[in-house]
Amino acid sequence: MQIGELSERAGVSHRTIHYYERLGLIKPAEREGAGYRYYDASAQKRLEKIAALKRLGLSLDEIAAVLDLYFEDASGIKGKEKVLGILEAQLAKANAQLDELTTFKHDLETNITRMHALIAQARRK
Amino acid sequence: MQIGELSERAGVSHRTIHYYERLGLIKPAEREGAGYRYYDASAQKRLEKIAALKRLGLSLDEIAAVLDLYFEDASGIKGKEKVLGILEAQLAKANAQLDELTTFKHDLETNITRMHALIAQARRK
């Protein structure tokens, strides 16, 4: 699969793929001959995972720090504690975010109800 | 309260407050004499609400669209349906985000367990 097809399938532009490659988020399976990038199906999963983590509010740097956990074993014993620290920090963030999001959702529902009432009232007049 | 104290209390810089003012997110209670901004306590709440919405991933534009719901009645009957639409869209987003976040949290916990096991195993060797 070339970059055009990958781009299509994953729903990101080829420029974005180039950009992610520069940041170390993805690599083509190989670049034979004159430099065309060739990808396998795992590249698509990787891009989709990146998108999902972005939706959670992680920066590309943070994504780079944990992305490999989804695809390979953590490399080397040296970095494992560091990775663990990152994971735990993100878990704490995720929990805080869950709380805020739940509150926010409740507020939204309250306001939606209020809006419905106001609209109905305006119509009756 | 002047901008310095507000900035301190709300944990944002005074330039950020200026910036938010240009975007229509906050206004000083008054600007007498030569233009110093004076705020009351509600300004702090407003800034804190902005920060909370930012943590949920809303842009400043999106925040501007809903912020007043937290502080005053929706102004005018005309825009209520529009506001309702915005709220419902954000509720849908919030629900999707909740799902993803829950999955993410579970993944994190799995990976943390795995990391602990790997570290323990490396130590035993």
Place this chain on the structure above:
DNA sequence: CTTAAATCTACACCCAACGTCAGGTTTAGA
């Protein structure tokens, strides 16, 4: 063999959300 479509690199540019800097004004306290 030719040619259009896809790809390459490199540089420039874009937007959001601020921060920095410079130069001028204002206010509060000694």
Place this chain on the structure above:
DNA sequence: TCTAAACCTGACGTTGGGTGTAGATTTAAG
């Protein structure tokens, strides 16, 4: 009255996350 601290505006710089464009090369199809 004077001076330091706080404030003002406006212009420019920065960072993150990309997008656009140009000019060259490569590949695939006829």
